[in-house]
Amino acid sequence: MTYSKRTDGRKFEELRPIEAKAGVIPRADGSAWFKMGNTAAYAAVYGPRSLYPKFMQNPKVGIIRVNYSMMPFSSAGERVRPGPNRRSKEISMVIEKALASVVNLEEFPNSVVDVFIALPQTDAGTRCAGICAASIALADAGIPMKDMIAALSVGRVADKLLVDLNYDEDSHEDGVDIPVAIVQRSGHVALLQMDGLLTREQLKTLLGMAQEGVKKIFEEQKKALKNKYKAIEEENGE
Template structure:
């Protein structure tokens, strides 16, 4: 199938190096310590963060650092056809793990020993790139909760179809069967904390594709930073400082 037309437009009208429209909103769940909604095109996820708080299961408590837990789930209504998936299926478990590891790498866990941080992410609407959207939402929520972090970790995916590197794949492009590279990135430190791909790709092409994903991460980071600044200004204003 033709995923990029000879005119250089993708199926949804984007050019290969363009992301979908992104939008973030801080404070979606009042009860949580921090929360956010993050949208990448039609993909929409909500994240809620509780903590740092007392460790629930004493046996898991660590004396030198905080325990980070993450739970990923997809709402039943998130895909077009309603599917009742059992909780804790392999895909969700894997994504939970991926998100936990990515977030753990940027949270300064050593500052909060003997405590626990819970991150809940749920996909409200799925249209490809849920992994990236979840990480971005979690970052926003963690920042909202005021948890100390080394940097804002952001994520974006990229792929390679019709001999073209594509940024931010949507569902149609994702299910084309080509490679899908998801990158988690610390923009200030210029470090990659997550790199996933489940296909084969020649090394030189892979580097280009990964570089493209990193550029995407940087763009997301800029947006998130602006969003947080704006949010802080709002808070300041409300407090009347």
């Protein structure tokens, strides 16, 4: 069967509707909510704070610790076992490395920034939504960072190339899903994972589509952060 139309009626290069909000968790130093279609992520940032056990401290740079977790009720009706598992540990690690590429870690030696990502609702692209939320939360926490970072999944279903896959497309029998994290100004790729088969040309096209797609996410991230401080800006404006 050919795949001529997307299950939710989107165009092939169209993203799901995005909602973003900064500062949703008052006790955290910075926090954010990011929703993309039916995938939603909370991120809370604490720190920089002192790091123990002491052997983990690095006198040259600070470290960033990410905890990714899907809530028990977040899936399609099947209970997700809470707590760390092989998959969530891997995802925490790749998000950590992606975020470390934009945060100025050398400004807080011997200390740690903790990022907690929780997903109340999932429909594919969770690590991407997690990165987008974490990026807003880090900025909201006043952490020095070179740039914003956002992520998006691209992929192939049958012979069609598309962006921002939902779960139906992600789990298609002849499908490839590639999460890509991109740094805003430089366009550098900070995360890229792939399984499945693609030709070289297809991958090139997909990366181009990802670069195009994240622009919209960056706009939403910026809007979310500026909305939180809108009152201050209006007070200072002419």
